[in-house]
Amino acid sequence: MWILFAILSAFFAATTSILAKLGIQGINSNLATAIRTVVVLLMAWGIVFVTGTQNQISSISQKSWIFLVLSGIATGLSWLFYYKALQLGDASKVVPIDKFSVVISMVLAFIILKEALTFKTVLGGIFITIGTFILII
Known part of the structure; x- marks a missing residue:
């Protein structure tokens, strides 16, 4: 759910x-x-x-x-x-940068909440980071 x-x-x-x-x-x-x-x-x-x-x-x-x-x-x-x-x-540029908060949240969850660091979460974070930086350069 x-x-x-x-x-x-x-x-x-x-x-x-x-x-x-x-x-x-x-x-x-x-x-x-x-x-x-x-x-x-x-x-x-x-x-x-x-x-x-x-x-x-x-x-x-x-x-x-x-x-x-x-x-x-x-x-x-x-x-x-x-x-x-x-x-x-432009919304098409601001929104993806704002959504980079997903990666920041993931890092904070690993550090502060001691959540499991898995290959899938790291790979997903890397892809989000790459996508964000492609949009701002």
Whole structure:
């Protein structure tokens, strides 16, 4: 089931990029990011309340709070830089460079999370890296 969710994530991430490029024309990229963030915030809390999971907030550990807040900061910075890059550059070039985060995430997963380093993951990371660099040279 996780593969279906991952494919849906990729699809919606792709549409996000195109819709964002269309939407930021003539608008400050930081303002556009703020508007997008409000929409995401409303959707996320709406899902929490529809699924009835809001009562789990009190059981979140301090460690989880710290990492979730840090993740939120990283997401915010990522979105701000992404929207600025998208405003200044072609979506067909900005998006693949942004998706180089896949390789960075893989490296961090090996180092920080101690996930298994396999031939397939290394080869996949190499191909993504080559593809990214072909697009930016």
